[in-house]
Amino acid sequence: xxxxxxxxxxxxxxxxxxxxxxxxxxxxxxxxxxxxxxxxxxxxxxxxxxxxxxxxxxxxxxxxxxxxxxxxxxxxxxxxxxxxxxxxxxxxxxxxxxxxxxxxxxxxxxxxxxxxxxxxxxxxxxxxxxxxxxxxxxxxxxxxxxxxxxxxxxxxxxxxxxxxxxxxxxxxxxxxxxxxxxxxxxxxxxxxxxxxxxxxxxxxxxxxxxxxxxxxxxxxxxxxxxxxxxxxxxxxxxxxxxxxxxxxxxxxxxxxxxxxxxxxxxxxxxxxxxxxxxxxxxxxxxxxxxxxxxxxxxxxxxxxxxxxxxxxxxxxxxxxxxxxxxxxxxxxxxxxxxxxxxxxxxxxxxxxxxxxxxxxxxxxxxxxxxxxxxxxxxxxxxxxxxxxxxxxxxxxxxxxxxxxxxxxxxxxxxxxxxxxxxxxxxxxxxxxxxxxxxxxxxxxxxxxxxxxxxxxxxxxxxxxxxxxxxxxxxxxxxxxxxxxxxxxxxxxxxxxxxxxxxxxxxxxxxxxxxxxxxxxxxxxxxxxxxxxxxxxxxxxxxxxxxxxxxxxxxxxxxxxxxxxxxxxxxxxxxxxxxxxxxxxxxxxxxxxxxxxxxxxxxxxxxxxxxxxxxxxxxxxxxxxxxxxxxxxxxxxxxxxxxxxxxxxxxxxxxxxxxxxxxxxxxxxxxxxxxxxxxxxxxxxxxxxxxxxxxxxxxxxxxxxxxxxxxxxxxxxxxxxxxxxxxxxxxxxxxxxxxxxxxxxxxxxxxxxxxxxxxxxxxxxxxxxxxxxxxxxxxxxxxxxxxxxxxxxxxxxxxxxxxxxxxxxxxxxxxxxxxxxxxxxxxxxxxxxxxxxxxxxxxxxxxxxxxxxxxxxxxxxxx
Numbered sequence: 001x002x003x004x005x006x007x008x009x010x011x012x013x014x015x016x017x018x019x020x021x022x023x024x025x026x027x028x029x030x031x032x033x034x035x036x037x038x039x040x041x042x043x044x045x046x047x048x049x050x051x052x053x054x055x056x057x058x059x060x061x062x063x064x065x066x067x068x069x070x071x072x073x074x075x076x077x078x079x080x081x082x083x084x085x086x087x088x089x090x091x092x093x094x095x096x097x098x099x100x101x102x103x104x105x106x107x108x109x110x111x112x113x114x115x116x117x118x119x120x121x122x123x124x125x126x127x128x129x130x131x132x133x134x135x136x137x138x139x140x141x142x143x144x145x146x147x148x149x150x151x152x153x154x155x156x157x158x159x160x161x162x163x164x165x166x167x168x169x170x171x172x173x174x175x176x177x178x179x180x181x182x183x184x185x186x187x188x189x190x191x192x193x194x195x196x197x198x199x200x201x202x203x204x205x206x207x208x209x210x211x212x213x214x215x216x217x218x219x220x221x222x223x224x225x226x227x228x229x230x231x232x233x234x235x236x237x238x239x240x241x242x243x244x245x246x247x248x249x250x251x252x253x254x255x256x257x258x259x260x261x262x263x264x265x266x267x268x269x270x271x272x273x274x275x276x277x278x279x280x281x282x283x284x285x286x287x288x289x290x291x292x293x294x295x296x297x298x299x300x301x302x303x304x305x306x307x308x309x310x311x312x313x314x315x316x317x318x319x320x321x322x323x324x325x326x327x328x329x330x331x332x333x334x335x336x337x338x339x340x341x342x343x344x345x346x347x348x349x350x351x352x353x354x355x356x357x358x359x360x361x362x363x364x365x366x367x368x369x370x371x372x373x374x375x376x377x378x379x380x381x382x383x384x385x386x387x388x389x390x391x392x393x394x395x396x397x398x399x400x401x402x403x404x405x406x407x408x409x410x411x412x413x414x415x416x417x418x419x420x421x422x423x424x425x426x427x428x429x430x431x432x433x434x435x436x437x438x439x440x441x442x443x444x445x446x447x448x449x450x451x452x453x454x455x456x457x458x459x460x461x462x463x464x465x466x467x468x469x470x471x472x473x474x475x476x477x478x479x480x481x482x483x484x485x486x487x488x489x490x491x492x493x494x495x496x497x498x499x500x501x502x503x504x505x506x507x508x509x510x511x512x513x514x515x516x517x518x519x520x521x522x523x524x525x526x527x528x529x530x531x532x533x534x535x536x537x538x539x540x541x542x543x544x545x546x547x548x549x550x551x552x553x554x555x556x557x558x559x560x561x562x563x564x565x566x567x568x569x570x571x572x573x574x575x576x577x578x579x580x581x582x583x584x585x586x587x588x589x590x591x592x593x594x595x596x597x598x599x600x601x602x603x604x605x606x607x608x609x610x611x612x613x614x615x616x617x618x619x620x621x622x623x624x625x626x627x628x629x630x631x632x633x634x635x636x637x638x639x640x641x642x643x644x645x646x647x648x649x650x651x652x653x654x655x656x657x658x659x660x661x662x663x664x665x666x667x668x669x670x671x672x673x674x675x676x677x678x679x680x681x682x683x684x685x686x687x688x689x690x691x692x693x694x695x696x697x698x699x700x701x702x703x704x705x706x707x708x709x710x711x712x713x714x715x716x717x718x719x720x721x722x723x724x725x726x727x728x729x730x731x732x733x734x735x736x737x738x739x740x741x742x743x744x745x746x747x748x749x750x751x752x753x754x755x756x757x758x759x760x761x762x763x764x765x766x767x768x769x770x771x772x773x774x775x776x777x778x779x780x781x782x783x784x785x786x787x788x789x790x791x792x793x794x795x796x797x798x799x800x801x802x803x804x805x806x807x808x809x810x811x812x813x814x815x816x817x818x819x820x821x822x823x824x825x826x827x828x829x830x831x832x833x834x835x836x837x838x839x840x841x842x843x844x845x846x847x848x849x850x851x852x853x854x855x856x857x858x859x860x861x862x
Contacts (some may be wrong), residue, residue, distance in 0.1 A: 006095055007036070012135070012208040013430040014069040016076065020095075024591050025118035027091075028110040035115050036095035038065045038087040040076050045112035045542075046605055050082055053124035053149055055304070056140070057087035058112065060131020060156070062183070062190040063207050064094025067130060067295050072775070074301035083126075088115050089815050090136075092221030103221075104228050106240040118141070123147030128304065130154045131266070132172050132225055137246055141254075142247045150255040150311060152304060154266050154294045158245040158278070164270035166231050183223035184216050197293040198263055205296075233382050248278040255283035257715075259305045261290030261297055262428060262510045269431055269451060284431055285308065285715040288503040303716055308310045312717075320714035332488040335514050336402045338528065338547030339366050349544060351574040352394045353554040353567065358575075360395045365544065368395075372469055373403035373475030376434075377483055379467065380453075383408030386432035386494065389516065390416075390441030390451055391556050393540035396457045396469060401437050401541055405493075405511070408486035409434075414496040415537060417558035424448055426496045426504050429713055442466055488512035494712050497642040498615075498840065502749075506712035507643045511765035516706035518545045520646055522669055524638060531575035533608075535582035536615065551575040560586035560615075565594040565629065569601030572608060578629065584618045591625040602629075611635045614646070616840050617664045617762070623652045639666035639744065643708040643721075643728055646670050648742050662697075662763035663745035665735055673704040675742055676727070677735060683785065684751045684758050690727060692736060697760060698734045699748050733760055750843045752781040756821070759790060761843060767817050768792055773810060775799070776831055782823065782845035784853055789823035791850045796827055803828045803859040824854060828862060 007020050019038040027033045027223035042052070058070040064088035065570065089096040091103060091111055091185065116125075125147045129137030130531075134156025141148050160166060167407045173182050173189055183189040190213055194206050201209075213219045230238040230646035256279045260272055276282065327858040335781045342349070342362035358364045360368075380620030387409045404411045414426035420786070426449050427435075434493040435445055435452035440458030456466030486492070489578075492511040498502040509517070522543055526532065528547035534540040551571040555563040563586040571577065582590065597605070611626060623635040637655075638646035650658075650667025658665040669675045676690030679698035686699035707728045711718040733751060734744040745760035752759040761779035768777035775795040781788035792814050801807040806814070815822045832842040849862045 006212075008066075008095055009168070009211060012066065012211060013202070014206045015074060015208065016073070019072055019076075021120050023115055025114050027114050028107070031099075032360065033091055033099065033111075033114075034093065034097040035111075036065070036071055036089040037115065037119070038068065038085075039119075039632065040072050051084040053080050053084070054121050055083050055085045055126050055128055055152075056112075056116065056121070056137065057085065057128040058130070058132040058133035058137040058140075058146055059087070059090070060096070060129075060559055061697055062132070062193055062213070062219075062222040063209060063293075064212055064323045065089050066094070066211075067293070068128070070295060071128070071301045071304065074305060080216040080839065081305060083308060086119060086121070087210075088112060090133075090221070092224070098218065098220070100220075101227075102224055104240065105135065105139070105230075106614065109240070109244075110135045112136055113143060114138045116144070118618060121147065122248060124149030126150040126308070127364075128152040128153060128154070129156055130613065130835055131292075132229070134158070137242060138248065139240070139244045142244065142250060143840075145250065145254075145382055148251075148254055150257070150307075151251065152257045152259065152307070153262055153265050153275065153282075154259045155292050157267050157274065158248070159271075159274050160231060160239060161270040161274050164268070166229075166267040167268075170226060170229060170266070174229075176673060179223055179226060180345075183226055184219045187213060187219065189222060189226070190219070193292070196265065197296045198261075198289060198291045199297075201293075201296060216295070218414075224295050233258050236398070245278065251279065251455070253282060255311055257303070258282045258284040259294060259298070260284065260286045261292060261294040261714075262286050262425075263291035266292050273431060283715040284713050285711045285717070288425060288429070306716065306719060307451075308678035319847060333511055333515055334405075334485065334511060335492075335518060335545050336369070336406055339369065339402060339544055342366070342547060347706065348549055348575070349551070350395055350398060351551040351571070353552060353574060354392075354569050355394070357574060358395070364699070365395065368473060369402045369406065370480070370482065371473035371476035372399050373406045374480050375472030376403060376409065376455075376476075377407050377481075378475050378479045381407065381409050381434055383483060383486060384410065384491065385434060386410045386430060386452075388412040388414070388427055388430065388432040388435040388437075388450075390435065390445070393534070393537055393552050396540060398444060398544055400457065400469060402544070405514075406485070407483050408490060410491045410493060412494045412496075414504065414505075414506075415558050418499050419535075420444070421499055422499045422504050423451070426452065426506065430494050430496075430506055436469070437461070437466075440592040486511055488515075491709070495642050495708075502844075505642075505714060505717060506748070507708035508710050508712050509707050513706055513709055516704070517645060518797060520541055520670055520672065520704070520706050524636060524646065524649060525634075526579055530579045530610070531577040533568060533571040533575070533577045533580045533582075535560075535568060535571070535580065535586050536612075539581045548579075551574045560584075561589045562586075565590045565597050565605075566601060568581060569597055569604045572604040573600070577604070577608055578798060579612065580608050580633070581612040581614075583615040583630065584613055585616075587613050587618070587622055588625050589621065589717050590629065594629050594700045595852060597629075605630045606632060608633045612638065614638045614640065620652060620655045623655070627652065637666070637743070638670075641730060641732075643730070644704060644706060646671075647673055647675065647702050647704070650741070654741075658737075658739075661737065661743050663743040663760065664762055665737075666734075666742050666744050667743070670704075670741050673702065675736070676701045678729070680733065680751065680758055682753075682758065684748075684753045686729075686733075686748065688724075695735055697733060697745060697758070698745070700730045700734050700742065701727045702730060703727045747843070752779070752790060752848075753785045754781070754788050755786070757821070764792070764818050764820065768794060768814055771810075771813055771817060773797060773813075776841070778831055778841045778843050778846050780843050780850055782851045789852070790820055791824045791826065792822050793826045793828060793831065793846050793849075793850060794816075795824045795829070795831055800827045801829065801831050803853075803862060824850070826850060826853065832862065 021815035068087040127137040287298035343366040345362040412430045432452040435456045438458040456468040494506040553567045555570040560583040608630040618637040635652040639648040648667040677698040764779040777794040811825040
């Protein structure tokens with residue numbers, strides 16, 4: 001068997017035969033061996049190579065260097081960064097020599113050194129490892145630190161964390177009598193690994209992975225690799241792996257990048273957590289939806305290119321990375337300052353209408369916060385620990401939030417409006433150390449194995465074995481000592497976006513930034529004298545921070561449409577409300593149920609002076625209808641997002657004054673907020689630098705003291721959104737008018753690049769919705785960029801019973817009112833919207849559906 005080697009067959013998808021070469025060298029045991037490597041370019045021995053360094057790519061088991069073909073291809077392009085890429089097939093793997101020997105981890109690390117010596121690699125070298133190749137590449141890195149420029153790791157591990165079982169696939173393969181049959185005698189283990197790809201691999205690519213492993217003799221090392229995984233200290237490779245794991249602190253000054261597929265049954269959250277502990281300086285990007293074979297599931301090559309581009313760039317200073325503004329003249333005022341200041345005030349702070357009108361005084365609320373804070377601290381919650389909160393808005397949630405903030409714990413807020421699947425993704429991404437939940441949340445957490453030690457809130461929590469907030473408060477009352485106050489630039493919160501434009505993203509805020517958000521919200525006209533009806537989840541928490549008495553209506557805050565006019569009025573009665581904040585979908589249902597109000601309820605709403613609605617575009621007609629129920633109210637609709645709220649503000653009168661435009665007028669920037677536009681070019685790509693030209697459509701950019709600090713575990717996303725220091729690129733498109741007002745025209749991802757030019761959806765939709773037959777409309781694109789065709793999908797009045805093409809007369813009316821060549825008009829019973837706000841139309845989903853329908857697919861399945 002020794003010496004059995006070959007070259008990859010011709011025609012493997014994505015593999016350039018010119019990359020293949022054989023390297024012969026004497027290994028550490030004194031035996032001459034031959035390795036197969038893929039190499040984008042050996043340096044010219046008679047002249048400069050032109051390369052600035054080498055990417056050394058190391059595959060795991062049961063793959064081969066074919067795993068890295070897209071990385072090799074990217075760095076083979078004419079415009080590629082000048083890095084050479086070398087991907088090595090381990091001995092007995094891929095198309096390297098079959099030695100017939102057992103080569104444990106220490107030998108594999110030595111083998112890699114033999115190959116790099118034979119190739120003459122002198123550095124700088126960036127190692128790129130996957131699976132078992134991650135440990136091998138790190139072992140090489142620790143032995144060659146003088147050559148090392150950086151490390152890249154994709155779904156790997158260097159340690160099996162305590163309390164975390166070995167991967168199921170590995171445990172099954174190592175069952176007595178199973179290992180040879182699953183890994184060597186048959187290709188079962190190999191095929192099972194390939195089946196982990198998401199989306200599934202094309203058959204031709206599967207054949208590429210199978211190519212070097214056609215016979216049991218050529219699969220022997222697959223079984224050997226599985227057997228070499230050290231799960232106990234008695235294993236021969238335990239010491240070698242431990243040496244790698246314990247040596248990673250030596251790479252503290254070496255740039256590191258972790259690229260991760262969270263849908264991995266082999267290496268899970270515990271392994272990633274362990275790596276982040278050992279390489280705390282590493283950049284991390286989680287590719288939502290991707291799994292174990294990350295290089296197949298996601299654009300690893302693109303991520304590496306971007307990371308290499310950053311290596312030689314100086315890091316932005318903290319002042320530029322966080323905010324362009326100088327330090328404020330007044331000292332930082334913690335988010336809980338108003339609560340502490342009113343600790344002796346026995347007047348009402350909070351009213352919960354869903355619990356029989358339960359009232360909580362400022363005194364009781366602050367005492368409860370301090371007791372829970374002390375109880376959490378005594379129970380092991382430490383500054384910097386993440387605490388997920390699965391508690392409905394109310395006194396318990398308010399107390400838990402401010403207790404966590406006071407002791408320096410980082411709150412993780414991913415509300416049920418994300419849906420169960422969205423919540424699952426969000427909590428796994430945030431990876432909290434602790435979780436506070438009501439009974440239902442605790443049950444779901446147990447079923448779905450959400451991370452975090454669990455605390456309970458509300459009835460039923462104790463029965464599920466969780467230490468409750470009540471118990472924590474009693475513990476805290478007996479141990480009142482609190483840790484030092486966190487610093488203003490310490491992390492305070494991870495707030496998840498709505499998920500309406502893709503998987504929900506966690507936005508990390510510091511204490512200073514949360515306090516700046518509170519101060520910005522006060523600029524909307526809210527102060528400690530206001531009685532606020534908080535029918536919008538953020539205000540259920542920010543009301544106490546503003547020192548304002550708040551009422552939470554009898555509704556499901558995560559389902560805005562559940563707010564009725566009567567429930568809103570009863571909340572207004574409870575706190576003599578002068579301000580109301582409700583999402584557009586909530587306002588719509590209030591208007592629809594307004595006829596059921598009695599005289600007392602109407603009188604309560606007549607006392608409201610400020611009406612705020614945000615979370616999605618709010619039609620002027622809806623604000624006017626709501627104002628009819630609250631005649632003294634000044635209707636405002638602030639524009640903002642989870643990453644920065646608020647950005648601008650506009651009143652109903654100002655909306656009317658602005659008149660018709662190509663989009664939604666959202667008003668002028670709030671005090672302390674700067675808005676700019678990165679103009680779109682003919683391909684729909686925004687400019688790199690912000691501008692302020694009037695009437696120019698582009699990506700909306702914002703800078704302010706209350707912009708989020710960063711996206712959590714999304715290095716690539718954060719890199720794009722904050723590539724202009726101090727600015728946040730919102731992903732929305734719009735323009736500034738001559739009066740300095742901002743008009744929002746849609747999302748950058750929904751811009752249509754048609755043969756007639758760039759189109760934005762919102763203005764088109766508004767014109768379609770002016771037709772009396774149309775309720776709501778969505779403008780989506782079908783076809784490739786540059787030749788995209790405009791399709792309108794709409795709800796009608798009355799709604800159609802099932803999806804169908806519009807009659808010719810209505811389709812002609814749509815074309816006439818838009819003045820555009822609309823390829824098709826499709827009618828649906830209801831447009832899909834986001835779960836959280838029930839307002840944001842899912843244009844991406846509609847576009848996929850329309851493309852399928854126009855290609856001859858069935859009209860159902862939206």
